Amino acid sequence: MSDWINQVMFAAPVWALPINPAFLPRRALWRAMAEAAPQVHGRLLDVGCGSQPYRVLFSGVSEYIGLELDNPDNRATKQADLYYDGCTFPVTDETVDTVLCNQVLEHVFNPEQFLSEIHRVLSPSGTLLLTVPFLWPEHEQPYDCLRYTSFGLKSRLEQAGFEIARQSKLTRGGGALCALAADRLNTRLRLLPLPLRLAVRALVIAPISLVGWLLDAASTADTELYLDNFVICRKMVSASDPIGGHLS
Template sequence: MLILSRLRAYLRAVYCRQSFFPGPLGVFVNPFYLARSALQEAMRDSAETLNGRLLDVGCGTKPYRNLFHVSEYVGLDIDSPPARARGVADVFYAGKAFPFDPASFDAVLCNQVLEHVFNPDEFLAEIERVLKPGGKLLLTVPFAWDEHEQPWDYARYSSFGLKALLEKQGFRILNHRKLRADVSVLFQLANAYLYKLTERWPFSARLLFNATVMALFTLMGLLGARFLPDNPDLYLDHVLLAEKSA
């Protein structure tokens, strides 16, 4: 029983690691491999564009902290029991004004948060306020994805909607990437559907299902993306790099 318990603990640790940084093993243990691998790559590519003092808004567990080589990394999160229990955020706030002086940061990271914000104009205005002139904003937002973290899931944004929101607050978009803008988006959404159907299964049963049926969908998505044409109008995530006006 002790060996079995340790094996389960090890598998859970591997599963957690593969959640945000999926390697080849992630194909078989992470049902969101297609989404997370693309986001990981985009974050890694974008991290070098940010420097100085960085604010991670809605930091959660700071999953990509080690990718950013900045002078100071400050995690900000909503003051809630789950966020307090995680013990990861450096600063908590009530969800309105950020508790920082104007022009306090050289860069802001906002990763998969904007869809959970009910008043995006006010939220982006706060980001603009705490950024220094010429400061950079790295923003990631889902486009084609199921509702999650209910009931705090309020929006999905088109590329045109995000551009309008950012420019309204005085940002200039430097780069905009659309992740999985190919047939793999369909296979990732299929796996998301299967994940919801199986999320109440025992861990071992889910692991087996991931390693067989869902892994097959993932591999089909990767293969299809190599041979079928892209579709820039259907994709999983936005990754935008924007700059505050000087």
């Protein structure tokens, strides 16, 4: 995927509103990642990296390593440096300082082992930046198996040996409803020719996203209805080890 398409689809700048049907959730994810990125240093492992859309944000790391599940489609379409067998990461114990895992955990059918691998490769007091949907339609079927509430996600991460430093809910309240409506409408447009699809996005979906953007900004007290979880957590070294490190 070109840098321009990555910018339109993932960074979701304001000028992309008329053509990006996922403007609301993608913009929220990008902004959360951008806020955390300046504090991230050392070696970073992007687990489920896809086209590495967030790489541009992490200019302060010494090495950026993309990891993907090993299958023919990923080999052909993803921009990974390493591939794994679905069980074990081809990475030495405690050799990365940060793991980035964006919208991947919902596709993992063995989450205990998956999180154990993240814990294994992280250095002592290493950081995990994780996003995962709470309220979102099935996607990439049949490789979509889980949704996490904020409480369920916190519990699973703690059981895997992580300590929560920050946990946020992204795209809330009316913003979440508008984002879901935009997604459903865009799904119905897939069979249309591209020029017509872009026109409908600009005329119909973009106004819905704009209203959702305003509603999301006003939904500071709405914590039950939201699209995505964003978590910053740290690998626990021992039960007495306090939260500290380079992210808090």
